[in-house]
Amino acid sequence: MATLKDVARLAGVSVKTVSNVVNGYSFVKPDNRRRVEEALEATGYRPNLGARNLRRGRTGFIALVLPELSIPYFAELTGLVIAAAQEHEWNVLIEQTFGTLSGERSALASLGPHLVDAAILSPEALQVDDFQLTVPSVMLGEHAVDVPISRVGIDNVAAAQAAVRHLISLGRKRIAAIGAHPHRGTAALRLEGYRAALAEAGLPFVEELVVPALNYHRADGAAAMKSLLDLRTPPDAVFCFNDLLAIGAMRTAAERFVRVPHDLAVVGFDNNEESVYSSPSLTSIAPDKAAIASAAVDLLQRRAGQPDLALEDVQTPFSLQVRESTVAR
Amino acid sequence: MATLKDVARLAGVSVKTVSNVVNGYSFVKPDNRRRVEEALEATGYRPNLGARNLRRGRTGFIALVLPELSIPYFAELTGLVIAAAQEHEWNVLIEQTFGTLSGERSALASLGPHLVDAAILSPEALQVDDFQLTVPSVMLGEHAVDVPISRVGIDNVAAAQAAVRHLISLGRKRIAAIGAHPHRGTAALRLEGYRAALAEAGLPFVEELVVPALNYHRADGAAAMKSLLDLRTPPDAVFCFNDLLAIGAMRTAAERFVRVPHDLAVVGFDNNEESVYSSPSLTSIAPDKAAIASAAVDLLQRRAGQPDLALEDVQTPFSLQVRESTVAR
DNA sequence: CATCGTTGTTCCAACGATGTAAAGACTGAG
DNA sequence: CTCAGTCTTTACATCGTTGGAACAACGATG
Missing domain, CATH: 3.40.50.2300 (Response regulator)
Structure with a gap:
């Protein structure tokens, strides 16, 4: 691997002059610049990033x-x-x-x-x-x-609120949430948005419709959905705190022959590629x-x-x- | 950030001795070793990887x-x-x-x-x-x-063959393949496995059932499936060269009200997490x-x-x- | 007591790059 | 022809680390 020294020797100038050319320093004689550039070309020089960063302190x-x-x-x-x-x-x-x-x-x-x-x-x-x-x-x-x-x-509150508002606008009355979490700030804010949307529409906040999830994987969504479907009165919509939970929830719905969206509307969060091609495809909050x-x-x-x-x-x-x-x- | 020099000064030894301790060199007096280790602890020394690698030539x-x-x-x-x-x-x-x-x-x-x-x-x-x-x-x-x-x-040939054999064992006769590609070696081998499985079962190789895919995204699978369903005699099974193609294909099937697996069996390749939770879940070749x-x-x-x-x-x-x-x- | 091998430590150079300062080349003004 | 001032180049030190050689200390040996 060629170093500055090699290039300098070939071009017949000092190492520093080569460095100056490489780094676009203005005051290099056209003649020298040309010779250095040819030498750079000929040797296929590439800066050693480790050395450069060591010297630059980054x-x-x-x-x-x-x-x-x-x-x-x-x-x-x-x-x-x-x-x-x-x-x-x-x-x-x-x-x-x-x-x-x-x-x-x-x-x-x-x-x-x-x-x-x-x-x-x-x-x-x-x-x-x-x-x-x-x-x-x-x-x-x-x-x-x-x-x-x-x-x-x-803005997690606003985004969650938008998701739940959408469900409410479709006439859903018993809207569940999957993904509550004791420590995660994001979960708390999404829950807050969920509550705000319910309140604004005059819908009651029902404790049993809020299901925690310790992880946000597909399996957790599937499990949470099972518990929701086991309620005496299951929900007619569910807002999941991410798309994986929603995919899991829809999977459980399919296994239980619950029709989405007819019996159960589902909204996710993240807008994964996967959600565009699932059956049914998933409504989701899409962060940029x-x-x-x-x-x-x-x-x-x-x-x-x-x-x-x-x-x-x-x-x-x-x-x-x-x-x-x-x-x- | 502490350097070897700082540690050496604190321990009252040379830089090299500290380096020796850090790198587990045996011949260091217990007394010095202890002092160095304390100094390392006290300064919270971490080697500068850039410098180390520069010196080591890696x-x-x-x-x-x-x-x-x-x-x-x-x-x-x-x-x-x-x-x-x-x-x-x-x-x-x-x-x-x-x-x-x-x-x-x-x-x-x-x-x-x-x-x-x-x-x-x-x-x-x-x-x-x-x-x-x-x-x-x-x-x-x-x-x-x-x-x-x-x-x-x-072994791509063997894996593809296993996939298609599985379809054949289910009684499928008109088995399509999605994912042929002019330059990709992997595609050529999977196609070879597909042909081998057909031949071994005495099924004809039908040109029109092999659909190329320039990319292996979900959209490509969906498009390919459309062309297959538009055939005068559509296939009763399809082997997709990866899971994304298969997910796309199943999506198209759902849109056309083709029932999977009843009307169309689908096998993918890669065994993505996603495929476990799709509806229906996807049979797939699972590489380790x-x-x-x-x-x-x-x-x-x-x-x-x-x-x-x-x-x-x-x-x-x-x-x-x-x-x-x-x-x- | 000189010599020896073994341990333990230090000094110096080097990895490849860049900043600094100083030297060298060149220009135009006086 | 000198001098100041501007451009251009170079030598040197340095970033933090490690390899190698040199050196110092030591007890053991002849």
Whole structure:
């Protein structure tokens, strides 16, 4: 592999002059510049990023801490974060936590200025005390309590409210919710939106219609739906806090011969690709994932240069995608 | 961030002695070792990986070149590759090519010993001439022609044959295939397995039942299925070359009121999570993804130390997961 | 007591890049 | 022809780490 030294020797100039050409420094004689560029071409020089970053005092990486890549929402988001990071000359280091407290803690502990320049976090279990961050960070989603960290995400209350309003507008009266969670801030806000929509329509809040989910996988949605269908009066609609829960719920409905949307309307949250092709296709809240990814990376870019900026809370847009799970073809 | 120098000053020894302790060198006086360890603890020292790797002449990274993270198969695989790489002290750098020739070429061009120690490739469009690799590499899947690169993956012919045999064993006679592709080696082998299974059962190979797919997304499966259902005599079964195609195909079937599996049995390939919860759930060839991931990383580990080993072809196991798309509940 | 091998430690150079400062080349004005 | 001022290039130190050589301390040996 060619180094600056090799190129310099070939071009008959000093290492620094080559470095100057590579980095677009203005004051290089046209003649030398040409010779250096030819030498660069001839050797196929590529900068050694490790060395460059060592010298520049950066690592060239940002961490993306998330529960699991096999969750479609995070897979899709990761692809977009990688694309956004490329524009800032950052590579993305992925850390999977599997949504456990210990996984998240060890991921956070392993971060640090020696490894990454900044971090994007999607925590699910972290407590307030855990946020002892040594690099500029931003979190996606929502935290339950006041934590000293910037945030990027949609307005979860408004989004949940929009979802439930949609169900109400279809004439549904007994609307369940799947995905309540004791510690997750996002869950609390979605529940709040759910309550707000009910209240606004004069519908009662019924305790038994709110089903918790410890995880947000398809299996959890399926299990939650079973318990709802076992009620004396089952719901005529269900708002699931993510698409996987909704897919699981629809699966249970199909097994029990409950017709969606006729007997049961279903709304999800995340708008996974999967939900467009399910049978029936799934009505879902669609956050603008590309906007989230680039907002997060931009924010880190700003703070990497200037670490002590005031905390930010960036709201990204969302929309409601209406499909067959609430409105039949 | 504490460096070796800081630790050395605190412990009252030289930098090298600290380095020796950190790297588990035996001959350090117990007394010094203790002092160094205390200093390490006190400063919270973490090695600067960039500097270490620069000195050691490695980068600490392997590249994972794949079409797109939003494709579930690759998302799941990536999670497993990351886990496997961690055991070899490697971090994973993800490059998305979006399955295009230019994307794959530029990903390959950007690789090199300055950036990664080795690479795992999942190419779809690359030509023989493109395989001018400068780092130890392994490819997943299958190539159409002889390419000088090691490979890890399942026996695609046998797997496809198992899938089609299953359809035949159910009494299906007019079995279609979706996913033929002019350049993809994997597609050619799956088609070969399809033909072999038909031949072995004495069923005719019918040209019109083999539908190409330029991409392997859900939409492509849906489109292909439409063309099959428009035939004068539609098929009574379809073998899709991946699960996404199958999901798309089932979606079209539902839209046309074709009952799966009664009128049409469907088999996929990849065994995505999604396929377990679709309605109906999808029978699929299940490659052992964890085995693929760890075999690929192990292989690279071997070759990173010793670059000129003979090419290898590692076969990993697979199984057929029978679900509702071929056998009704 | 000189020599020896074994341990334990330090010093120095190097990995490949870039910032700094200073030297060298060139220009035009006086 | 000199001098100041601007461009252009270079030598050197440095980022944090590790490999190798050199050196120091030690008890054991002849």
